[in-house]
Amino acid sequence: MPLLEGLHPVGLALATLLPWLAGCGAVRCWLGPVPTTLLLGHGYLLGQLLAVLLLLTWDALGFTLAWWPLATALAAFGAGLWALSLRRHPAHWRPTVCLSPADLLWLLPLAWFLWSRGSVLVAELALRPLFAWDAWMNWVPRAVVWFEHGSLTEFVLPPAWLAAAPGSELYTLGNWRAGAYPPGVPLLLLWQMLGAGTFDHTLLYLPWLLLAAACALALWGHLRLVGLGRVPTAIAVYLLLSMPLLTTHAVLPGYADLWLGVCFTLGAMALAQWQHSGERRYAGLALALALFCTLLKTPGTGFALLLVLATLLFWWRPPAAWVRATVLGGLLLLLAGLLAGLNPELVRYLQEQPVLALPGHLPALKLQLSPLLPYLGQTFFVYDNWHLLGVLLLAALLARVLACGPASLNSIALLLLTGGAVVLALVFGFTQYGQRLEQGITFHRSFLYLTPLAVFVAFACLQPLLPRAAAGRAQE
Amino acid sequence: MQQELRLQWLFGALQGVAATAAAVVLLWAMLPAVYPPDAPAASDAALVLPGREFAAVVAARAAAEGDSMVVQAMQPAERGEQQIGEAVWRLEQPGLSADDLAQLRLELEGVQPGQEVVLFWRSALAPEQLHYAELGHGPAGVSWLNLGQLDTWQGQLLELAVGVFGEPGPEPLRLRELDFGGYNRYDAAQRVFAEWRRFQPWQQSSANWYAGVPGAALIRPAAAAGLWAAVALVLVLGWHLWRRGPRGTLVVAGLWALLIPWLALDYLWQVQLERQLQETRAQFGALSQAEKHERAIDADLQRYALHLQQILQPLRHQRLFLLHEANQGHNFTRLRLQFRLLPLNIYNYGNTLVAPEHLRPSDLVLLLKPVAGVRYDPARGLLDDGAQQVAATLLDTHPLGSLYRIAEPGHAQ
Numbered sequence: 001m002p003l004l005e006g007l008h009p010v011g012l013a014l015a016t017l018l019p020w021l022a023g024c025g026a027v028r029c030w031l032g033p034v035p036t037t038l039l040l041g042h043g044y045l046l047g048q049l050l051a052v053l054l055l056l057t058w059d060a061l062g063f064t065l066a067w068w069p070l071a072t073a074l075a076a077f078g079a080g081l082w083a084l085s086l087r088r089h090p091a092h093w094r095p096t097v098c099l100s101p102a103d104l105l106w107l108l109p110l111a112w113f114l115w116s117r118g119s120v121l122v123a124e125l126a127l128r129p130l131f132a133w134d135a136w137m138n139w140v141p142r143a144v145v146w147f148e149h150g151s152l153t154e155f156v157l158p159p160a161w162l163a164a165a166p167g168s169e170l171y172t173l174g175n176w177r178a179g180a181y182p183p184g185v186p187l188l189l190l191w192q193m194l195g196a197g198t199f200d201h202t203l204l205y206l207p208w209l210l211l212a213a214a215c216a217l218a219l220w221g222h223l224r225l226v227g228l229g230r231v232p233t234a235i236a237v238y239l240l241l242s243m244p245l246l247t248t249h250a251v252l253p254g255y256a257d258l259w260l261g262v263c264f265t266l267g268a269m270a271l272a273q274w275q276h277s278g279e280r281r282y283a284g285l286a287l288a289l290a291l292f293c294t295l296l297k298t299p300g301t302g303f304a305l306l307l308v309l310a311t312l313l314f315w316w317r318p319p320a321a322w323v324r325a326t327v328l329g330g331l332l333l334l335l336a337g338l339l340a341g342l343n344p345e346l347v348r349y350l351q352e353q354p355v356l357a358l359p360g361h362l363p364a365l366k367l368q369l370s371p372l373l374p375y376l377g378q379t380f381f382v383y384d385n386w387h388l389l390g391v392l393l394l395a396a397l398l399a400r401v402l403a404c405g406p407a408s409l410n411s412i413a414l415l416l417l418t419g420g421a422v423v424l425a426l427v428f429g430f431t432q433y434g435q436r437l438e439q440g441i442t443f444h445r446s447f448l449y450l451t452p453l454a455v456f457v458a459f460a461c462l463q464p465l466l467p468r469a470a471a472g473r474a475q476e
Numbered sequence: 477m478q479q480e481l482r483l484q485w486l487f488g489a490l491q492g493v494a495a496t497a498a499a500v501v502l503l504w505a506m507l508p509a510v511y512p513p514d515a516p517a518a519s520d521a522a523l524v525l526p527g528r529e530f531a532a533v534v535a536a537r538a539a540a541e542g543d544s545m546v547v548q549a550m551q552p553a554e555r556g557e558q559q560i561g562e563a564v565w566r567l568e569q570p571g572l573s574a575d576d577l578a579q580l581r582l583e584l585e586g587v588q589p590g591q592e593v594v595l596f597w598r599s600a601l602a603p604e605q606l607h608y609a610e611l612g613h614g615p616a617g618v619s620w621l622n623l624g625q626l627d628t629w630q631g632q633l634l635e636l637a638v639g640v641f642g643e644p645g646p647e648p649l650r651l652r653e654l655d656f657g658g659y660n661r662y663d664a665a666q667r668v669f670a671e672w673r674r675f676q677p678w679q680q681s682s683a684n685w686y687a688g689v690p691g692a693a694l695i696r697p698a699a700a701a702g703l704w705a706a707v708a709l710v711l712v713l714g715w716h717l718w719r720r721g722p723r724g725t726l727v728v729a730g731l732w733a734l735l736i737p738w739l740a741l742d743y744l745w746q747v748q749l750e751r752q753l754q755e756t757r758a759q760f761g762a763l764s765q766a767e768k769h770e771r772a773i774d775a776d777l778q779r780y781a782l783h784l785q786q787i788l789q790p791l792r793h794q795r796l797f798l799l800h801e802a803n804q805g806h807n808f809t810r811l812r813l814q815f816r817l818l819p820l821n822i823y824n825y826g827n828t829l830v831a832p833e834h835l836r837p838s839d840l841v842l843l844l845k846p847v848a849g850v851r852y853d854p855a856r857g858l859l860d861d862g863a864q865q866v867a868a869t870l871l872d873t874h875p876l877g878s879l880y881r882i883a884e885p886g887h888a889q
Binding site: 002005006083086116117120121123124127128129131132135137139141144145148149158161162164166169171172173174175190200201202216231232239242244245246247252255379381382383384385387388390392395399403416440441442443444446462465467468 | 479483484488498577670680681682683684685686687696697698699701702705706709722723724725727728730731734735737738741742745749750752753756757760761762763765766767768769772793804810811812814815819821822823824825830834835859861
């Protein structure tokens with residue numbers, strides 16, 4: 001079969017399943033029994049994090065990166081997690097999902113969508129060799145070199161490469177800063193390569209499709225836990241998976257944006273569940289995902305900081321009015337940022353300010369105002385990056401505030417969504433990165449960090465406004 | 477209680493569907509808003525030029541078939557280093573005044589993704605000057621162009637032509653007709669839907685944004701759907717304020733008022749994905765990895781990389797400096813070759829040699845063409861970039877580049 005030529009299918013299957021199983025074991029061990037969708041969604045991300053940490057630790061200990069020892073180690077660790085989890089919370093095998101004939105009204109359309117869209121995406125990914133530019137320029141090369149060397153050869157910036165002493169095996173990439181990018185995505189690709197026994201195959205990039213599926217599963221689980229009915233939850237899952245730019249990043253794999261977006265979203269939803277249920281262990285899950293954010297992309301540090309700050313804020317339990325004020329303040333700051341770039345005087349003033357040096361490999365920041373508002377309108381209301389997410393979010397927020405008053409702004413998920421939006425507005429509206437607005441490179445896809453969370457926030461806003469039966473515990 | 481809930485959902489859904497249907501009627505009434513500024517209204521008789529009135533002046537083989545002019549084989553041509561095909565249909569002295577013609581509708585079948593379709597014209601205002609405008613190509617071979625917005629579309633037309641350029645496809649190119657007319661709702665709607673169904677294969681920009689339609693359009697689908705949803709939401713809200721129904725019903729209605737336009741947008745996206753899969757299958761279906769690489773756009777670079785890796789197998793741990801003329805920004809050729817040469821250790825910057833203190837004996841230098849500033853003197857065994865000369869041995873020469881091995885660090889002239 002041409003599709004499977006050149007790789008070890010069993011190894012690849014294990015590379016896909018072992019982290020997932022281990023991740024699910026970690027989730028169950030930490031949180032106890034949770035709905036299956038939540039287990040699978042968070043389990044996938046945590047499993048990838050475990051694989052990444054295992055590779056880093058293995059290499060730090062001086063061992064050669066070889067598949068079977070690594071797989072055995074992860075399998076043993078995963079088995080240990082499951083054993084511990086089952087000892088703490090014995091499993092009671094009983095059907096937990098009750099479906100009635102009326103459920104077919106949402107189940108059949110959703111299943112049809114998942115089949116018709118999913119089959120196209122799987123075929124496209126399986127047939128097309130690595131295509132997306134940043135994938136083969138920035139993220140995949142390190143995985144290839146590490147695969148060939150059996151160790152995590154160091155990548156440095158070009159000046160350091162030139163100045164390196166003879167005998168030191170340092171690498172550099174053709175994009176100046178790419179060698180200093182966080183190692184998460186190359187490492188999770190390396191894991192797939194080790195399992196498959198090759199660095200060159202389309203099926204190595206299945207994790208990008210599975211990532212979208214994991215996000216959808218986690219979204220379902222969290223929305224059901226906050227009390228949303230199955231029909232609107234199914235609609236939310238459909239809206240998430242139908243967004244074109246999210247789909248594109250799943251089917252033209254190799255970029256890190258979708259990973260960061262899903263990681264941040266799952267971390268925010270975990271904190272939202274903490275707020276909803278009072279179960280503090282969800283904070284631990286959010287912090288683990290914050291760690292993963294830092295390993296994925298340079299901006300991931302900023303988003304990880306948001307998750308940590310939100311965790312600390314909630315631990316502190318300030319008065320609800322303070323949280324509302326923070327959200328409102330963030331929204332006003334965002335608005336100010338959007339409008340400031342339209343003022344020529346302010347533009348001139350900031351251009352005269354000096355460059356802000358940042359530590360380590362981080363690029364220096366030059367304060368520079370850019371007219372962000374038109375581009376924001378373009379990405380949400382003119383281009384079809386996110387279908388009608390902009391309209392949905394605005395309408396849902398407005399409906400919630402008008403129906404429930406300012407108290408409805410007391411939401412940690414909304415706080416994180418606002419914080420993330422402020423971060424993007426600051427980067428593109430107040431620094432030299434605004435120069436890229438006209439080209440469209442980076443700006444539109446940066447919203448991948450927030451759009452999955454925006455779907456959750458919109459439907460969480462709608463949840464108390466929709467007709468619903470008496471609350472029952474969500475099982476699926 | 478359950479019954480009441482079901483009724484709220486049902487009435488909400490009915491209200492939402494009714495609102496979206498009413499919104500369609502309102503938008504139909506508002507459709508003239510998408511016409512270009514100063515667009516004239518449609519006249520009763522649109523001007524139609526059948527394809528057989530054009531002569532196929534650039535074609536390897538062409539013939540009239542019914543009302544159409546068919547180019548059965550494109551004329552071979554070269555664009556840079558690429559072999560392409562060309563086809564041009566021309567109408568001399570059409571006897572038309574450009575000022576009377578606001579909108580063009582072209583029916584041209586057989587155009588492949590990646591081919592360019594261009595309208596050419598000369599007018600009496602500047603007889604020596606040939607003007608052109610690119611048309612997108614829509615489904616069923618129909619494409620549109622706003623003529624009124626073209627600055628040079630003025631005066632009495634002396635010549636009108638349509639050209640197709642690009643890699644030849646398997647089908648003949650059939651020019652059926654050119655229509656010239658003004659704007660009316662029916663034609664505008666036809667045009668809008670034709671533009672929305674235009675297909676563009678994956679581009680490198682696809683991971684950066686999705687515009688909804690390639691090239692220009694009267695109105696983008698997301699903007700239209702957003703407007704549709706907004707009008708429907710306003711109607712839902714207005715009905716609720718008038719009838720004072722339960723809040724739950726209002727929210728359900730609002731959800732449907734948004735979901736239906738979303739589904740319509742998503743249908744267009746699904747059509748794009750399915751068409752893209754057809755293209756992908758045609759290019760890569762039932763092939764092994766190696767065979768897929770032969771079909772990719774950088775097949776020549778991949779072959780060159782394999783060639784170099786065979787030569788460099790004993791020298792895999794040496795450093796390699798890749799030089800290429802494109803020195804600014806990200807150049808596809810040099811970056812793609814670096815990727816294909818992995819795991820060779822490559823410094824991929826600049827179009828001249830690095831400073832002598834950074835060069836070591838046995839370092840490799842790859843001059844990926846074009847590299848205007850670096851020359852090799854085989855008689856003296858020297859690489860010379862004008863600032864320094866470095867002793868080097870030629871290891872390989874190839875149409876895409878040449879490979880050298882440094883003998884000893886160079887000295888400045």
